[in-house]
Amino acid sequence: MNHMNRKIWNVPEQEHTPYDVYQNRKAHRREFLKFMGYGLGIAGFADLLSGCKQATQEEIEQAGAVEPLPEESRSVYPAPRNKTFEYGRPETVEKEAVEFTNFYEFTGPTSKESWKYVEDFKTTPWSVSIEGECAKPRTLDLDDLYKEMKFEERAYRHRCVETWAMCVPWTGFPLSSLLKLVEPKATAKYVSFETFNKPNEAPYMKSSGPTTWPWPYTEALTIEESMNDLAFIATGLYGNPLLKQSGAPIRLVVPWKYGFKSGKSIVKIKLTTEQPATFWNTVNPNEYGFVANVNPKVSHPRWSQRTEWMLGTEKRYDTQLYNGYEEFVGDLYPS
Ligand SMILES: Nc1nc2c(c(=O)[nH]1)N[C@H]1C(S)=C(S)[C@@H](COP(=O)(O)O)O[C@H]1N2
Numbered sequence: 001m002n003h004m005n006r007k008i009w010n011v012p013e014q015e016h017t018p019y020d021v022y023q024n025r026k027a028h029r030r031e032f033l034k035f036m037g038y039g040l041g042i043a044g045f046a047d048l049l050s051g052c053k054q055a056t057q058e059e060i061e062q063a064g065a066v067e068p069l070p071e072e073s074r075s076v077y078p079a080p081r082n083k084t085f086e087y088g089r090p091e092t093v094e095k096e097a098v099e100f101t102n103f104y105e106f107t108g109p110t111s112k113e114s115w116k117y118v119e120d121f122k123t124t125p126w127s128v129s130i131e132g133e134c135a136k137p138r139t140l141d142l143d144d145l146y147k148e149m150k151f152e153e154r155a156y157r158h159r160c161v162e163t164w165a166m167c168v169p170w171t172g173f174p175l176s177s178l179l180k181l182v183e184p185k186a187t188a189k190y191v192s193f194e195t196f197n198k199p200n201e202a203p204y205m206k207s208s209g210p211t212t213w214p215w216p217y218t219e220a221l222t223i224e225e226s227m228n229d230l231a232f233i234a235t236g237l238y239g240n241p242l243l244k245q246s247g248a249p250i251r252l253v254v255p256w257k258y259g260f261k262s263g264k265s266i267v268k269i270k271l272t273t274e275q276p277a278t279f280w281n282t283v284n285p286n287e288y289g290f291v292a293n294v295n296p297k298v299s300h301p302r303w304s305q306r307t308e309w310m311l312g313t314e315k316r317y318d319t320q321l322y323n324g325y326e327e328f329v330g331d332l333y334p335s
């Protein structure tokens with residue numbers, strides 16, 4: 001199937017939303033509400049329009065909540081903070097990070113509010129298979145992961161290719177510690193991360209269908225990148241299990257790369273010899289390369305990557321090479 005020929009991806013602003021577009025949309029909505037409010041002379045009219053009312057942190061958490069974990073697993077939260085990693089700027093307010101998300105299976109390209117559409121998404125039971133070029137392939141369910149992995153908390157910056165950024169504390173374990181369980185072979189050159197494929201539980205995945213987008217969402221790294229200590233598997237955020245909209249029950253976090261590399265709700269990790277096809281690289285190879293390291297000097301074809309803005313505050317910072325993680329990953333990319 002040749003996904004590249006599909007027209008939908010050539011429409012500007014159809015997929016990733018840069019800051020200006022986001023701001024404009026917000027401004028339009030405000031104007032619309034003002035107009036309606038004045039026109040009708042009804043105080044609080046905005047609150048009557050469903051979807052326009054400001055959600056509370058509690059509502060967002062309830063909407064995205066997963067089934068409670070068994071006590072042995074729950075007890076890993078909050079995990080001890082790994083002091084090696086610091087944001088270097090203020091932490092993002094939790095509500096902002098769980099309200100504004102990218103999760104195409106639920107919203108497609110038109111909304112950041114995946115928390116409103118995750119109701120039918122079931123994240124238990126869940127298992128992750130680790131297979132391909134390894135001596136001991138395995139399928140682990142959540143209990144196995146919680147039992148076998150050593151959990152820690154890491155304060156990481158996150159940078160989306162659309163120029164928004166956040167600073168959040170993830171709970172989880174290094175990807176390398178998971179991969180070591182299956183004993184990768186010397187023939188393993190790449191690692192792909194395939195995410196869930198349940199259209200009946202994800203409205204956009206269902207309505208868009210498998211021929212318009214290359215579902216399931218899959219991303220990949222080289223084996224060297226995967227074994228780097230910075231590559232992290234997260235099961236939690238802000239000291240609690242992940243909410244559905246943040247990639248429950250298990251996701252990847254590779255903070256030196258644009259956010260689209262960090263697949264949410266992973267079901268399969270595969271070690272391969274050849275470079276795997278990935279979702280965004282298939283959708284639009286001219287805009288989203290395989291490597292996708294954060295780099296202020298390499299513009300996106302439709303916008304500059306020189307600066308980024310923080311969720312919630314909208315404060316701008318200069319974009320840093322490898323998102324500021326050069327001391328950890330610079331050696332992977334000799335110039
Ligand atoms: N399965 C899946 N994973 C995904 C995405 C997605 O649409 N589907 N979006 C990616 C993008 S573009 C970004 S920026 C991050 C966003 O993570 P957050 O919404 O938790 O901030 O998730 C990434 N992982």
Ligand SMILES: [Mo]
Pocket residue numbers: 102159160161162258259260
């Ligand atoms: Mo992103």
